[in-house]
Amino acid sequence: MSNSFIELMKVRRTIYALGDKVSHSQAQLTGLIQEAIRQSPSSFNSQSSRAVILFSDEHHALWDLTKETLRKIVPADAFPQTENKINGSFRAGFGTVLFFEDTAVIKDLQQKFALYADNFPIWSEHATGIAQFAVWSALAQEGIGASLQHYNPLIDDQVHQRWELPASWLLRAQMPFGSIEQPAGDKTFMDDAERFRVFG
Ligand SMILES: Cc1cc2nc3c(=O)[nH]c(=O)nc-3n(C[C@H](O)[C@H](O)[C@H](O)COP(=O)(O)O)c2cc1C
Numbered sequence: 001m002s003n004s005f006i007e008l009m010k011v012r013r014t015i016y017a018l019g020d021k022v023s024h025s026q027a028q029l030t031g032l033i034q035e036a037i038r039q040s041p042s043s044f045n046s047q048s049s050r051a052v053i054l055f056s057d058e059h060h061a062l063w064d065l066t067k068e069t070l071r072k073i074v075p076a077d078a079f080p081q082t083e084n085k086i087n088g089s090f091r092a093g094f095g096t097v098l099f100f101e102d103t104a105v106i107k108d109l110q111q112k113f114a115l116y117a118d119n120f121p122i123w124s125e126h127a128t129g130i131a132q133f134a135v136w137s138a139l140a141q142e143g144i145g146a147s148l149q150h151y152n153p154l155i156d157d158q159v160h161q162r163w164e165l166p167a168s169w170l171l172r173a174q175m176p177f178g179s180i181e182q183p184a185g186d187k188t189f190m191d192d193a194e195r196f197r198v199f200g
Contacts, residue, residue, distance in 0.1 A: 012137045015145025017182035018093035022144060026055045026095075032142065033097055036134040043123035046109055049131040050100040050169050052159075062098070062174070063091035065158045066151050073154075090149065093178030097135055098159065101128050104168035128172045135175060145180035148173055 022029075030053055037049055054062055067086050074082050090096070101124045110117040132148060139146050152171040159171055 008137060008141055012140035013184035013187070014147045015180050015184060016089040016147055017180070018089060018145055018176060018178035019181045020092065020094045021179040022094040024142060024144070029053070029095065032138050033135050036138040037131045040127065040131040040134045042127040043120065044109060044113070046105050048101050048105040048124050049127055050102050052098040052100070052163055052165065053095065054098065055095045059093070059095045060091055061162065062096050062159070065162065066155050069151070069154050069158065089147065090176040093176040095177055097175040097177065098171060099128050099132055099173045099175065100165070100169040100171055102166070102168050103170050132173055132175065139177050143180070144177050146175050146177035148175055150174070
């Protein structure tokens, strides 16, 4: 059975070779990213996901501060490789989406619905994953490549300071995006028989 959503899913891949040759305007991409997150489900419709969208100098500033943070902890002989990766794969892109979860929303839910208190932080992680996938897929549909990075918690303090974010926003992922300078290679899949069981 052919299904257009599955076909769209296949278009989303991890793209490391990013460029800044994007014809969409910042406003168009902002609208797309916001709508993808808005339409993503969350537990109790709590809408705990937050995002910061960075373009141009602000996007560069994120990757520069990430580089400087890593410079302090990566052995000097390994740092050129780290620097090349950040410059070539992330900073070279057109922008970055920072994904956060608002821990104030989660605390509030824990107080209101004590029975589920242990589950709310887990569901918050699910919500951010869904939001990340939605944005990644929406960008892919526009012909824009992206990857998913996790320099949190190393960069959390600096990100909060530079963009003056609420203390309750917890950084969960960074998604650099841009033009696709080199497509992803073939992807392998494990056997369905190991993965799925169907009854009935
Ligand atoms: C929850 C999650 C965490 C990931 N973390 C990283 C990461 O920190 N760095 C990275 O380069 N890729 C990361 N990836 C990307 C995966 O490596 C990638 O999705 C996977 O290899 C499948 O390739 P595809 O995205 O091209 O389908 C992550 C993906 C997921 C779903």
